Amino acid sequence: MEVLTPQMMAKCDRETIDSGYPEILLMEAAAYGVARIAVEILKKEFEFKAKAELKLTFLVGKGNNGGDGLAAARILKNWGYQPEIIFSTEAEKLKGVNSKNYELASLNQVKYYHFSDLKEAQFLSKIENSDLIIDALLGTGIKGELRGNIKNIINLINQKRQSKPLTLAVDIPSGVIGENGRIAGEALNADYTVTMAAYKRGLLLYPGRDYCGQIKVVSIGIQPETIEKNSDSLKAFKQQEAVRLKPDRINNGHKGSFGKVAVLAGSRGMTGAPLLSTKAALRSGSGLVYLLTAEEIEAQTSVQLEEVVGIPLVSKKGMVSANSFPQILQFSKKVDLLAAGPGLGRSSEISDLMEKILKELELPLILDADAINAIKNLELLKKYKGELILTPHPGEMSALTGISIEEINNNRIEVARDFAEEHGVNLILKGAATITAAPDGRAYINTSGCNGMATAGSGDVLTGIVSALKAQKMSCFEAAALAVYLHGRAGEIAAAKTSNYALIASDIIDNLPQVWQSLE
Numbered sequence: 001m002e003v004l005t006p007q008m009m010a011k012c013d014r015e016t017i018d019s020g021y022p023e024i025l026l027m028e029a030a031a032y033g034v035a036r037i038a039v040e041i042l043k044k045e046f047e048f049k050a051k052a053e054l055k056l057t058f059l060v061g062k063g064n065n066g067g068d069g070l071a072a073a074r075i076l077k078n079w080g081y082q083p084e085i086i087f088s089t090e091a092e093k094l095k096g097v098n099s100k101n102y103e104l105a106s107l108n109q110v111k112y113y114h115f116s117d118l119k120e121a122q123f124l125s126k127i128e129n130s131d132l133i134i135d136a137l138l139g140t141g142i143k144g145e146l147r148g149n150i151k152n153i154i155n156l157i158n159q160k161r162q163s164k165p166l167t168l169a170v171d172i173p174s175g176v177i178g179e180n181g182r183i184a185g186e187a188l189n190a191d192y193t194v195t196m197a198a199y200k201r202g203l204l205l206y207p208g209r210d211y212c213g214q215i216k217v218v219s220i221g222i223q224p225e226t227i228e229k230n231s232d233s234l235k236a237f238k239q240q241e242a243v244r245l246k247p248d249r250i251n252n253g254h255k256g257s258f259g260k261v262a263v264l265a266g267s268r269g270m271t272g273a274p275l276l277s278t279k280a281a282l283r284s285g286s287g288l289v290y291l292l293t294a295e296e297i298e299a300q301t302s303v304q305l306e307e308v309v310g311i312p313l314v315s316k317k318g319m320v321s322a323n324s325f326p327q328i329l330q331f332s333k334k335v336d337l338l339a340a341g342p343g344l345g346r347s348s349e350i351s352d353l354m355e356k357i358l359k360e361l362e363l364p365l366i367l368d369a370d371a372i373n374a375i376k377n378l379e380l381l382k383k384y385k386g387e388l389i390l391t392p393h394p395g396e397m398s399a400l401t402g403i404s405i406e407e408i409n410n411n412r413i414e415v416a417r418d419f420a421e422e423h424g425v426n427l428i429l430k431g432a433a434t435i436t437a438a439p440d441g442r443a444y445i446n447t448s449g450c451n452g453m454a455t456a457g458s459g460d461v462l463t464g465i466v467s468a469l470k471a472q473k474m475s476c477f478e479a480a481a482l483a484v485y486l487h488g489r490a491g492e493i494a495a496a497k498t499s500n501y502a503l504i505a506s507d508i509i510d511n512l513p514q515v516w517q518s519l520e
């Protein structure tokens with residue numbers, strides 16, 4: 001599913017209208033989507049309350065977001081509900097389709113108030129007595145910090161109300177900036193968001209994402225071709241993509257048919273990281289996983305995970321030595337890919353080794369953690385003879401690019417895309433929300449995951465999953481995006497069982513089987 005900026009969305013609206021499709025029909029479809037989802041919510045939450053007893057309050061602004069709300073209020077009135085509208089502005093000054101929808105709502109006797117005519121206590125009592133608030137104050141047309149009555153309304157609801165009624169946001173919670181998910185000073189917190197035609201970036205990027213609750217996309221008459229044409233190949237990765245992309249498994253396969261993975265990882269004191277990566281690869285479909293690790297710790301890691309084949313490498317002070325390169329080169333001919341980094345440690349030997357690997361190997365490489373920290377010359381990435389997947393967190397990305405962590409997090413999509421395009425690599429920019437970018441400009445925003453996954457070893461697990469998927473003959477970009485999604489889902493399931501506080505990286509691996517089952 002495409003993810004658009006407000007400008008792209010406006011272009012889709014404009015092209016559809018210019019092609020002869022009446023604007024009021026687009027708005028009616030948007031409103032119908034809002035009304036339909038409102039009814040679903042009401043039926044679920046207030047099973048035993050009659051329609052006429054339910055209190056629905058629409059907060060309506062003067063733009064088209066307000067127009068969607070006005071039309072939805074009229075539709076719900078026609079379905080037997082008793083909605084009330086609170087206008088942020090003088091309703092009589094609405095223009096175009098919004099003015100028409102005001103006329104129609106008045107014709108159908110929808111009750112309305114102007115915010116300015118209500119005393120603070122009256123307004124708050126209306127809010128607190130509502131079973132459902134429908135937020136149609138501001139949509140993608142927001143400019144600058146909140147101001148005027150809309151600011152007062154949002155401020156009063158956020159600061160003064162005693163209890164929080166259920167809230168459904170129209171298109172995007174008011175105050176969230178559609179372009180980047182930042183907050184215009186304040187925003188209304190929604191339990192549900194009904195968004196029109198496609199995701200907007202602000203719904204999936206933080207902090208905006210925290211305000212959206214459950215997001216439902218409704219189609220409003222804009223053709224998929226129009227959306228695709230005006231989008232920039234940024235998509236949301238969800239369960240349906242996971243089901244579609246999961247690698248096939250043949251019934252007459254043997255352990256070599258499902259990919260041979262080599263993981264170059266571990267050092268003295270860092271035996272957990274390689275175990276997490278290799279175990280996650282085994283739990284993600286790999287038939288054969290080899291652990292290439294410092295000879296000092298190989299016996300120890302092999303004892304801890306029976307299914308992994310341990311390959312001891314020449315080491316120095318507990319770390320893999322640069323002199324192990326001939327062994328790695330030789331071994332690379334036997335496997336489908338090499339994943340390097342987890343727990344390797346930092347030293348000039350590791351940097352030298354990574355340089356040799358990037359100069360001389362040809363098989364697909366997945367670089368994480370210390371393998372990323374070891375890259376001293378970015379030119380080597382572009383020159384690498386095989387395919388590359390890098391999985392940095394913002395700290396590693398900052399070290400790699402010199403861009404500050406803050407700037408990376410404020411521009412996650414652009415930073416990931418630019419790096420992938422410039423260096424010809426597939427990139428997973430970890431953190432919330434994880435972005436996966438391909439060298440040709442395609443990118444996914446991941447939709448799974450939870451804050452409990454910000455825990456030691458979580459990245460090592462991801463490396464294992466990516467490796468297994470790539471070794472099962474997926475493209476690098478799709479293997480990376482699917483791995484991020486599965487990792488996130490396994491984390492969510494683990495957190496549901498243990499809590500975000502108690503979640504540890506091995507819980508993610510333990511819940512991978514349930515995620516795989518959900519794809520069948």
Ligand SMILES: NC(=O)C1=CN([C@@H]2O[C@H](COP(=O)(O)OP(=O)(O)OC[C@H]3O[C@@H](n4cnc5c(N)ncnc54)[C@H](OP(=O)(O)O)[C@@H]3O)[C@@H](O)[C@H]2O)[C@H](O)CC1
Pocket residue numbers: 010013023026027030061062063064065066068137138139140141142143144145146147148150151170171172184196220
């Ligand atoms: N055909 C379509 O375009 C469709 C759009 N849909 C819905 O429309 C909105 C986008 O509508 P738009 O009118 O472009 O913008 P908004 O309704 O979001 O808001 C514009 C008004 O809000 C005022 N505004 C802007 N910024 C602020 C702020 N920071 N604080 C307070 N008020 C603000 C602005 O007022 P001015 O004073 O600047 O004039 C505008 O009047 C989209 O989100 C959809 O919900 C439908 O989906 C159908 C098709």
Ligand SMILES: [K+]
Pocket residue numbers: 065135136137138139169170171172173174
């Ligand atoms: K809104």
